[in-house]
Amino acid sequence: MTSWGEFRSAEPEFAGLAERILQRGVALVIATLRADGSPRVSGIEVVFDGSGVGTQLAFGSMPGARKGADLRRDPRFALHAAPADQSGGDLGEGDLKVSGRAVWNGPLSGPVAGDGFRVDLTEVAWVGLNDARNRLVVRWWTPSSGLRSVERE
Template identity: 90%
Template structure:
């Protein structure tokens, strides 16, 4: 299992960028797999819990929600944070994709009911522009291969 904290320890600058994107207030979308294998997309909010290497990327699902049922049956997911400004073509901080497995943690604690999940991280991918803003940059991190990057015209 790879936690968000392990990613943060391995690549602190890349993790800081990813966290800024996840927390900027733009709607996030999670893709899960239905029982028949077809995809389902749902809006979602995420939180970073804990500190240091013990930090977990976590989220919840409302009681009886199909998203939670999907993840308990097949924990694979993909999460997407779209660019902040989609109206003028400005990628801003870029977009972010996170994939992995959702680990069910039991019922949510506190005033909200539902299911709690934490992320077993497989991949973090960022797409944005270089500093000159003339090339597309794709950076991705996996636990096995670390951080890699390509630039495209």
């Protein structure tokens, strides 16, 4: 199990960028797997729960939602945060992809009913532009390989 806090501890700068992107208010989309194996995409919001190494990336699913049923059956998911400005082709801070396994955390507490999940990370990937804004940069982190990067024209 790799928590968001462990990722943040291993790569604080990259995790900080990822957190800014996840919290910037642009719609996030999660992909789950239906019972027949076909993909399902749904809108989602995430929160960072806890502090330090114990920080968890977490999200919820409304009662009876297919997204939650998918994740309880097969916890694999991919989460995507698109670039902030898609109208002019500007990548801004770039786009982010988070993948892993959703671990059921029980019912949500508070005024909203539903199922709570926390993330067991398998990969965090970012695509954006270099500082000169003339090359595409892909950075990705996994618990086993750490942070890697490539640049493309």
